[in-house]
């Protein structure tokens with residue numbers, strides 16, 4: 265099943281972002297749309313968006329395509345400048361370009377971290393529910409994963425249980441892997457929470473890997489604070505992973521970066537990635553530079569549009585017994601408590617209703633489903649109809 269483009273309309277025309285006109289992604293080898301070939305199931309799962317990229321990024325890519333050679337590439341000074349300026353402006357974080365290590369993905373950054381800093385028998389602390397690659401980026405025959413679930417306040421907002429984390433740590437615990445803002449619960453951690461988690465890292469002598477891939481998609485009034493910036497005197501304990509990929513819909517291009525202030529920690533990271541992790545493709549560098557330098561108006565328009573989509577989800581889900589939208593602070597991924605529906609296999613159940621979702625099992629919290637709402641509103645409405653039908657059928 266593919267979506268169709270309205271005749272005469274083009275989301276590629278002009279510089280004004282057009283999030284409404286559907287784009288047919290059939291024939292583009294889209295992971296999201298190829299999951300259900302020939303089936304009437306609309307995909308609301310994996311985290312990419314059904315939107316055209318920003319005009320300045322398209323132009324930069326087109327310009328680069330005029331040059332016919334695509335050899336191994338390095339980050340240009342102008343790219344570094346765009347990243348450094350963006351972080352200073354948007355997150356009040358002043359970094360030294362020397363701290364940056366480029367990667368073809370954030371997930372390889374998680375995997376490199378476990379290999380760089382954990383010996384055989386060492387432990388890595390993670391907080392379920394969490395993005396599934398936090399569970400599989402270590403070497404399972406050498407490393408042990410400690411799982412300390414996030415706790416929930418009365419409104420369902422999740423945060424770290426620092427006491428439980430402290431109790432779980434042993435002298436073998438070396439790495440704490442955080443996701444901030446958090447996927448799938450969407451929490452944007454406050455300064456006091458970040459300070460507490462960094463104090464724990466100091467007390468327990470942990471290195472903190474902070475995956476901040478969703479940091480430019482804050483939907484509420486909260487403000488993202490990079491973990492390393494929350495306690496500058498402990499920044500030597502941090503590896504921050506970032507990318508333009510989620511925010512500007514560039515996931516298939518493969519450019520991300522680690523920010524590692526401590527030279528020795530950085531050196532170990534660089535050494536661990538040698539011969540395993542490929543370089544960043546030239547077009548990915550170009551797109552990333554255009555995103556950080558010229559993509560902010562598009563990003564702000566995107567956030568507005570996504571807030572409208574979120575309001576739509578609230579309207580529908582509030583009427584449905586057995587399904588509860590969890591507080592959403594960041595990302596375009598709605599985390600829904602579906603425990604009230606009593607489903608044995610939520611994925612199969614909603615697929616039968618014509619909607620493809622991620623399920624809580626994937627994130628280590630059965631009973632929940634995750635809905636990606638980064639799509640044209642008409643498409644979202646069709647999906648929500650199917651969500652409603654699925655929920656009512658279960659109830």
Ligand SMILES: Cc1ncc(COP(=O)(O)O)c(C=O)c1O
Nearest residue numbers: 311369370371395447475477520
């Ligand atoms: C928290 C988090 N980290 C990493 C990734 C993927 O990163 P990459 O595609 O750069 O490896 C995702 C994708 O959804 C994510 O949500």
